[in-house]
Amino acid sequence: xxxxxxPIEGCYELQPKIFADQRGRLxxxxxxxIFAKNGxxxxxxxxxxxxxxKGVLRGLHxxxxxxxxxxxxxxxxxxxxxxxxDLRKNSKTYKQYYSLILDSEKGNMLYVPxxxxxxxxxxxxxxIFLNRSNVVYKVESDFAIRWNSCNIEWPNNNPIVSDKxxxxxxxxxxxxxxxxxxx
Numbered sequence: 649x650x651x652x653x654x655p656i657e658g659c660y661e662l663q664p665k666i667f668a669d670q671r672g673r674l675x676x677x678x679x680x681x682i683f684a685k686n687g688x689x690x691x692x693x694x695x696x697x698x699x700x701x702k703g704v705l706r707g708l709h710x711x712x713x714x715x716x717x718x719x720x721x722x723x724x725x726x727x728x729x730x731x732x733x734d735l736r737k738n739s740k741t742y743k744q745y746y747s748l749i750l751d752s753e754k755g756n757m758l759y760v761p762x763x764x765x766x767x768x769x770x771x772x773x774x775x776i777f778l779n780r781s782n783v784v785y786k787v788e789s790d791f792a793i794r795w796n797s798c799n800i801e802w803p804n805n806n807p808i809v810s811d812k813x814x815x816x817x818x819x820x821x822x823x824x825x826x827x828x829x830x831x
Contacts, residue, residue: 649679651686656734656746658761660688662720666755675755677722678780688759689718692780697724700770700777705807707767708733708793713829715789718782719766722757723750726775728768733798733819736763736830743823745800752776763830765793769803791826792816 650663667674683690700706708731711717721730731747749771750756760766768777795802795809797818817825 649676649682651682651688654746654748654758656732656741656744656764657739659732659746659764660686660759661748662757662759664755664757677755677757677778678720688720689761689782691782692720693782694784695778695780697776697778700775701808702770702773703804703808705767705769705795705802705804705809705813706777707731707813708765708795708798709767710735710763710765710791711783711786711789712791712826713762713789715783715786716762716830718762719760720757720780721750721760721766721768722755722778723752724776724778725752726770726772727751727753728770728772728775728777729803730758730768731766731800731802732758732760733765733793733800734763735765735822735827737828738831739763743798743819745798747800765798767795769807771803791822793819793822 652661733745734741
């Protein structure tokens, strides 16, 4: 597995080796020793997947301390435009975002450290998105910032969005009210 630094500190694209033959493909999405050797938190406590159709945008989600989490995400089927936004006030990339395409054919993943908001937009007809987290979901720590308030260059400015994601606070409101939680 190749571990590729992104411009956001602590955030990595992971590119596993893909083994293919006449039967199909094998993609190893986790290897304890490789994660540990690269200083990546590997104590996953929860894993889930979602299915979405083309044009769906989910995000920008995260959990506040003390239940903030590390995530490792991938697209098992289809292709998504994946995004993280750095919410860590003391980070060199504070308020900046990073995006990449997670593609099931490529098998790539994104390792997301604590203090980053995460979201994605579905590019293919449908997508299956897998999320692993080192913390079990806690409703009292669940938080989101509005997808269109971070100057992200999304592939579509009129996506299919849940009521929850449409009505959450803006990035600037988050900065004003809770912006020091990762100081």
